[in-house]
Amino acid sequence: MRAHAGRFSIWKGASQTMGELAGRVAVITGAGRGIGREHALLFGAEGAKVVVNDLGGNPDGTGADSSPAQQVVDEIVDAGGTAIPNYDDVSDWEGAKRLIDQAVHAYGDLHILVNNAGILRDRMLVNMTVEEWDAVMKVHLRGHFCTTRWAATFWREQSKEGRDGRRSVINTSSGSGLFGNVGQTNYGAAKIGIATFSMIADSELARYGVRVNAIAPAAATRLTAAFSEGRPQPPPDEWSPQDPANIAPFVAYLATEDCPIHGRTFLVTGGQVHLFQPFAVIDTVEKKGLWTVDELRREAAHFADVPFHLNNPFEGQMG
Ligand SMILES: NC(=O)c1ccc[n+]([C@@H]2O[C@H](COP(=O)([O-])OP(=O)(O)OC[C@H]3O[C@@H](n4cnc5c(N)ncnc54)[C@H](O)[C@@H]3O)[C@@H](O)[C@H]2O)c1
Numbered sequence: 001m002r003a004h005a006g007r008f009s010i011w012k013g014a015s016q017t018m019g020e021l022a023g024r025v026a027v028i029t030g031a032g033r034g035i036g037r038e039h040a041l042l043f044g045a046e047g048a049k050v051v052v053n054d055l056g057g058n059p060d061g062t063g064a065d066s067s068p069a070q071q072v073v074d075e076i077v078d079a080g081g082t083a084i085p086n087y088d089d090v091s092d093w094e095g096a097k098r099l100i101d102q103a104v105h106a107y108g109d110l111h112i113l114v115n116n117a118g119i120l121r122d123r124m125l126v127n128m129t130v131e132e133w134d135a136v137m138k139v140h141l142r143g144h145f146c147t148t149r150w151a152a153t154f155w156r157e158q159s160k161e162g163r164d165g166r167r168s169v170i171n172t173s174s175g176s177g178l179f180g181n182v183g184q185t186n187y188g189a190a191k192i193g194i195a196t197f198s199m200i201a202d203s204e205l206a207r208y209g210v211r212v213n214a215i216a217p218a219a220a221t222r223l224t225a226a227f228s229e230g231r232p233q234p235p236p237d238e239w240s241p242q243d244p245a246n247i248a249p250f251v252a253y254l255a256t257e258d259c260p261i262h263g264r265t266f267l268v269t270g271g272q273v274h275l276f277q278p279f280a281v282i283d284t285v286e287k288k289g290l291w292t293v294d295e296l297r298r299e300a301a302h303f304a305d306v307p308f309h310l311n312n313p314f315e316g317q318m319g
Contacts, residue, residue: 019047020256025107027099029053029090029147030117032068034221035172035244039114040072042248043255044081049107052076053086053099053117059222061119061135064089082107090117091138096146100154109158112255113151113169115144115194120223122183133186140190144171144197148212152205159208166257167210171198173265174216178276179312191216195265199278202263211262213254216276218269218314219244241270267313274313282306 021043031040032054040052052072056065069085076083086102088095103110119139121132148169155167176184177191195214202212220228220242234240250268253259267274283306285299 019045020252021112022047023049024111024255024257025049025051025103025109026112026114026255027051027053027086027103027110027147027151028114028116029099029143030055031114032056032072034223035217035219035247036114036116037068037072038245038248039116039251040083041075042245042252043112043114044076044079044083046252047081048112048255050076050081050083051086051099051103051106052083053088053090055087055089055117057119059119060121061139089143090115090147091143093146096143097150099147100150104154109165110151110154111165111167111257113147113167114251114255115147115169115171117143118172118223120184120187122187124183125185128186136186137190140187141193141197144194148197148201152201152208152210155205155208155210164209167205167208168255168259169198169201169205169210169212170251170254171195171212171214172217173198173214175218175267175312175314178216178265178267179310179314195276195278198265199263206262211254211259213261213263214265215247215251215254216265216267217244217247218267219247246270269313272313274311282308 026043026048028036028040028043028050030036031052036054040050043050052069054069056068057063064087066085066087069087073083073085084102084106086099088099090096090099100110117139119136121136123132151169158165171194173195174187174191175181176188177193177195180188198212198214205212221244228242247268250266250273254261265276267276283303287295
């Protein structure tokens with residue numbers, strides 16, 4: 001993956017108080033590689049104090065390695081930014097607590113939580129094992145819950161003490177969950193769950209000054225290597241719509257103190273930011289009383305022919 005070398009030269013040595021996220025404390029999960037790494041580098045460049053979390057495992061979630069998180073921290077610090085590493089598993093209840101506590105102890109507050117860590121265990125439903133199902137649910141759904149829950153606990157305490165802040169949570173959904181993708185019942189179910197989790201969390205946490213949004217990113221990383229294989233690549237010195245660095249600016253915008261957006265889900269890829277609407281009612285049949293099956297056979301069968309307009313920019317490209 002091409003590095004955005006130009007960006008570093010823009011901000012390297014610049015005053016950290018000038019950035020869009022100056023002084024804000026951010027936890028970013030799965031920030032040792034891919035999309036999360038780019039979030040961390042940009043957040044560091046924009047003046048945030050960043051806790052770079054990464055378990056450092058394989059794409060299927062097995063294994064662990066502290067070097068990816070440490071390398072990203074080194075890059076941020078070398079360029080004049082502020083960052084510390086964390087190697088906890090975000091789906092571990094106590095590990096997620098350590099992560100949130102680490103930010104608060106090191107930097108005195110927490111303003112931004114980016115839940116990004118993720119794995120894949122793709123398999124057709126008919127062959128999927130319960131271990132493959134559980135592993136994906138655990139990292140994505142439980143991993144989003146555990147960190148957000150501990151952050152919410154901290155923010156409620158702050159609020160009780162009269163220290164309301166402008167906090168932001170950015171969760172990571174997927175086109176696989178929002179549009180559906182063959183071979184990913186586990187991953188898609190977890191990712192649509194994350195979009196709904198985000199909407200509900202936004203409603204619940206608004207009273208503490210917390211906005212919650214979700215993004216569905218699309219970029220070339222090790223998780224999408226199978227899809228990108230054989231596709232034409234732009235020359236190394238040209239902007240690539242596949243670059244994971246393209247996702248970070250919108251996430252940074254959602255994390256800014258005065259951003260008004262909350263409770264929304266976006267698809268972010270290349271230079272595009274698409275706003276989703278949630279599941280919506282598009283047709284209705286109604287009777288003032290108890291339906292019979294035969295009446296519904298006559299009145300409801302046309303639901304089979306009501307068209308959906310998914311506006312999927314990846315139509316025909318996935319699966
Ligand atoms: N790349 C895409 O096009 C795409 C599309 C849709 C959604 N996503 C989502 O974006 C996020 C980032 O994916 P990526 O493509 O950058 O993949 P990646 O594999 O490059 O990065 C994911 C990182 O998460 C870390 N991680 C995994 N499990 C962890 C755990 N339990 N605790 C802490 N860290 C953990 C990994 O070590 C890895 O460094 C994921 O949630 C993924 O599902 C990516």
